[in-house]
Structure formats: structure tokens, C-alpha cells
Amino acid sequence: MISIPHKTKQFLVLLIKVLIVGGAFYFIYNQLANNDKLDWQKFIVLFQKNQSIGGIAFILFLSVLNRFFEILKWQNLVEFIHKISLGEATKQVLGALTAGLFTPNGVGEYAGKALFFDKSNTKKVIFLNLICNGIQMILTVIFGIFGLLYFNAQYNVITTKTVALLFGFLILVFIVLFSVKKITIKGYSIEKLLHKINEIPKPIHQKNIFLGICRYVVFSHQYYFLFLAFDVDLPYFTLIATISSVYFLASSLPTFQFLDFAVKGSVAVYFFGILGVNEWIVIFISTLMWFLNVVLPVIIGTYYVLNFKVLSPPEASGLSKEEGDETL
Numbered sequence: 001m002i003s004i005p006h007k008t009k010q011f012l013v014l015l016i017k018v019l020i021v022g023g024a025f026y027f028i029y030n031q032l033a034n035n036d037k038l039d040w041q042k043f044i045v046l047f048q049k050n051q052s053i054g055g056i057a058f059i060l061f062l063s064v065l066n067r068f069f070e071i072l073k074w075q076n077l078v079e080f081i082h083k084i085s086l087g088e089a090t091k092q093v094l095g096a097l098t099a100g101l102f103t104p105n106g107v108g109e110y111a112g113k114a115l116f117f118d119k120s121n122t123k124k125v126i127f128l129n130l131i132c133n134g135i136q137m138i139l140t141v142i143f144g145i146f147g148l149l150y151f152n153a154q155y156n157v158i159t160t161k162t163v164a165l166l167f168g169f170l171i172l173v174f175i176v177l178f179s180v181k182k183i184t185i186k187g188y189s190i191e192k193l194l195h196k197i198n199e200i201p202k203p204i205h206q207k208n209i210f211l212g213i214c215r216y217v218v219f220s221h222q223y224y225f226l227f228l229a230f231d232v233d234l235p236y237f238t239l240i241a242t243i244s245s246v247y248f249l250a251s252s253l254p255t256f257q258f259l260d261f262a263v264k265g266s267v268a269v270y271f272f273g274i275l276g277v278n279e280w281i282v283i284f285i286s287t288l289m290w291f292l293n294v295v296l297p298v299i300i301g302t303y304y305v306l307n308f309k310v311l312s313p314p315e316a317s318g319l320s321k322e323e324g325d326e327t328l
Contacts, residue, residue, distance in 0.1 A: 058225070066219050067297050077200075077208060094300050099111065099112035135208055140248055150237065151245050223285065227281075
């Protein structure tokens with residue numbers, strides 16, 4: 001096994017930190033400065049017309065609340081390994097978010113969180129992160145399907161026959177998955193996955209679902225209130241159904257975190273175009289949602305990335321040095 005000198009290891013860690021932070025800021029700047037669909041003059045005019053300190057504070061509060069629920073979800077799930085403080089959960093979530101900015105569907109986030117734990121817990125941490133993101137995806141699918149059904153009932157985008165075929169296909173997929181749950185591929189199976197999920201205490205699952213619903217409600221209503229701020233006057237249920245449809249369909253597409261607003265924006269343009277909402281308003285709101293819920297947390301996360309230290313085994317496992325010595 002090749003041994004890397006301590007100074008070389010420190011330099012490599014510093015280089016990775018600088019690359020992550022530098023790359024994050026480059027992609028953020030590039031997307032905001034070179035997007036020709038963003039009409040900043042129109043935005044400034046509308047902002048000056050409707051500016052409200054209370055309104056701005058409220059929208060920012062929703063961003064904080066959205067990420068806060070995500071932090072609470074992670075703190076709750078990690079309790080399965082050992083308890084961590086709210087501050088430690090914040091560091092892990094925001095640091096991992098920054099590290100996963102350039103990876104497809106935030107895959108780098110899994111590795112980012114694992115770095116805060118002992119290597120022996122890597123598989124558990126990755127699995128818990130899968131549960132954390134999985135419940136959010138399930139809720140997005142559930143609310144999204146209801147949103148699509150409501151939207152389709154109002155505007156007949158697809159025929160009733162097509163809707164029936166789609167539901168039939170989904171039911172068939174679930175039947176196939178559960179009928180082959182014992183089939184093992186490279187040591188993994190659906191039955192084994194379900195067994196691992198059941199190992200986690202029910203109170204942790206219940207709290208995870210509750211916090212996931214809270215986060216979804218906050219996130220979707222932040223989008224809703226931004227439309228109101230941009231003078232979009234549509235019925236509440238129509239707007240919420242369209243928002244849930246957009247997030248459901250956009251989340252189904254493989255993408256990078258730094259392109260998240262572009263993917264959601266393009267899907268949103270189609271759906272809100274049916275409602276008669278101006279394209280530039282939809283693109284601006286999608287960009288603002290991306291800025292408020294990805295860019296701002298990433299900027300804070302860069303602090304945790306730059307201050308990240310490779311922990312010794314006792315520290316990484318959540319124990320003090322003395323406790324670690326006792327367990328050896």
C-alpha cells in the first residue's frame with residue numbers, strides 16, 4: 001500500500017477544497033451572467049414597483065426554513081448511527097451540498113456526507129442519505145401525480161385514455177418489482193433493501209416523512225408566493241397543481257445541481273405557458289428559486305468545505321479522543 005506523506009496529503013486536500021469552491025462560484029456566475037433569457041431591466045422595473053422589505057424577508061425566511069427542514073431530516077436519520085448536534089448536521093448538509101454541485105443529481109453529496117464519518121460507517125451514511133433523498137422524491141411523485149391530474153382535468157393536455165394507460169403502466173411496474181424482489185444482483189435485492197429500511201426504528205421514519213412533507217409545503221409555497229409577487233393572478237389550486245407538476249417532471253430528468261434551474265425552468269415555461277404566464281416571468285422565478293435554495297446554501301457551504309478537516313477514526317465516529325481510546 002502506497003503511503004502519502006502528510007504534507008502532500010494536506011496539499012491535495014487544500015487543492016480539492018479550492019477546486020470545489022472555485023468551481024462552485026464559477027458555475028454560479030456563469031449561469032447568472034450569461035443567460036440571455038434573463039431580462040434584468042424588466043426584473044428591476046417590477047422589483048421597484050412591488051418592492052417590500054417584509055415580502056423579501058418572508059421569501060428569504062422560506063429559503064432558510066426549507067434548508068432547515070432538510071438539516072433536521074439529516075440529524076434525525078443520523079441518529080441511527082449516533083446523535084449529532086444541529087450545528088454538526090448543518091455543516092454536513094451544506095458542505096455536502098457544495099461538494100455535490102457539479103455531479104449528476106447531486107451524487108457527490110453522498111460522498112461529501114460520508115467524509116464526516118469514520119470509513120466503517122460509509123455504507124450506512126450513503127444508505128441514510130438515500131433514505132433522506134428518497135422520501136423527498138416519493139413525496140414529489142405523489143404530489144406531482146395529483147397535480148398533473150388536476151392540471152389535466154382543467155386543461156386537457158392529455159386524453160383520459162392516456163392517463164389510464166400511464167396508471168396501468170405504473171401499477172405493472174410495481175407488480176413486477178415486488179414479484180422479483182428476491183432476485184439478487186451483485187449481492188443486492190429489493191427484499192434486502194426493504195429489510196435494511198425496516199432496521200431503522202419507525203419513529204425515525206415517521207419523523208423523516210413529516211419533515212419531508214414540511215419541506216415540500218415550504219418549497220412549493222415559496223414558488224407560489226413568488227408568482228404572486230410577479231403579479232401572476234391565478235387560482236390557488238391551479239398554481240399549486242402546476243408547481244407540483246413541474247417539480248415532478250423536472251425531478252425525473254437527470255441533471256446537475258448547477259443546471260437545476262435551467263431544467264425546471266424549461267419544464268415550467270411549457271406548463272405556465274398553457275396558463276398564459278409570460279416566459280420571462282417563469283424563467284426569472286425559476287432562477288430566483290435556484291438562487292435562494294441552491295446558490296445561497298452553497299455559498300455558506302463553501303465555508304464548511306474550506307474548513308473541513310480529515311478526522312481521525314475516534315472523531316469521525318462521533319466519539320471524543322478519550323472515548324475512542326477506550327473502545328480500542
